Amino acid sequence: METFVTAFSEAGALLVSFDADFLSIVGLSLRVSLTAVAIACLIGFPLGTLISLARFPGRGGAVLLLNTFMGMPPVVVGLIVFLLLSRAGPFGVLGLLFTPTAMIIAQTILVTPIVAALTRQTVEDLWAEYGEHLRSLDAGPLTTLSTLIVDARFSLTTAVLAGFGRAIAEVGAVMIIGGNIEHVTRVMTTAIALETSKGNLSTALGLGIVLLALALAVNAAVQLINGSAARRAALA
């Protein structure tokens, strides 16, 4: 119980200290995860929409695969990316192992299926609702696509947030790929693992509380933006 009490005071102390080391860890966590989510959206939105609207042989299999990849264990993704980027691997010459870039690559692979799969479901539901209407208007594929995506934008933020939640919370991939190097690849989750391994349980929990607060802030910001945008859309 004492650990919990100490943890809250440590979290508070960390937040108000503006300690340079601590801020660089928080900054890197956000930079890696937000970049990965952005790239995942660039791939996942079109991919999900495409799979929801296109009719091709093996589509059922593609949907199944996409849904399965949502549950891909971070440690497995970490291992695969590690083997690819290791000096002994095919992309070893790039020297990317143990860099933030490598961590972004791994998290992008983790997040893309989540964004794509949730996009597919959202767009498919919308299509069931408006498909008839769009067809009667003789809308071309491009108009159909853009209409659906614009209409789905509020539901799609859930896909983005789910992806962000996955990225910011995972430790398995970034630990293997980044190596938890101080000032270079140490993020919130790997710092928590490190403090736990030193037996500094209250510091570790304090970092965990800060991480939760960070996720809360990002979600609140998105909800705020979404809310005001929805109000504007309703007025228009």
Add this chain to the structure above:
Amino acid sequence: MVIRAALAALMLLTTGPAIANDDRPLLLGTTTSVDNSGILKFLMRGFHGDTGIEVRTIVRGTGAILQLGRSGDFDIILVHDEAAERAFVGEGAGATRNLVMTSRFLIVGPAEDPANVRSATDAPTALVRIAAGKHRFISRGDDSGTNTAELRLWSQANIDPRAASGLWYRETGSGMGATLNVASAMTAYVFTESGSWANFSNRGDLEILSIDGPGLRNPYGIIPVNPTRHPHVAADAARRLVDWLTGPAGQTAIAGFRVNGEQPFQPASALPATPANR
């Protein structure tokens, strides 16, 4: 045209890292025990101050570090499994092995010591007592240097603890810190090392029970990854780190390092100059 451009890009990629060898930070692969104790940060700060070379460290068990060293993912490694280190150099993966420092292996356990490890004259005797009473013992089980040393002592005691795996013998498959956390939570016996123990805060009811003895010395060797096999390694900077750590500056720093008043590491220069220490 396209092929030529692709080739040019490929050449740029392959030659790029080789050119940048001296500009980029040195990548050091090392073990949890050195890192958790805080000595690594302390020594690398001193090295950086003297040479201006930045060192980035990746921390895993010795087995994993050797494997990564083999594939050329590090410039240099600092580990503690003498037999494996000699094999590493012997097969051409490493350039030379240099003894840097030693720490002590420890048997840590419940303060009331039901197996009576405290009165054992050496480590194998202590292990025999733990096994005889089927007292819970937590092992790393991860191929690390500490794990290898522990298994060597079990075999000296003529006991195969893995036969009791999952019963009184528990293998965490994790780093030293995680394993100590498990031992602390279960108030069990555990095989650890002075560097990690000195800096471990979640001790609970555990305390040091073993005395210093044969087989409990823990030597750390530093090995530059062989530049003939992996031309991309920063060989010059790696050599300078070896010279610094084994030279007067590094050895004095190791001798002066304290955690909570304890000195977990002995510099190699403080050891008697026997062939085994080379």
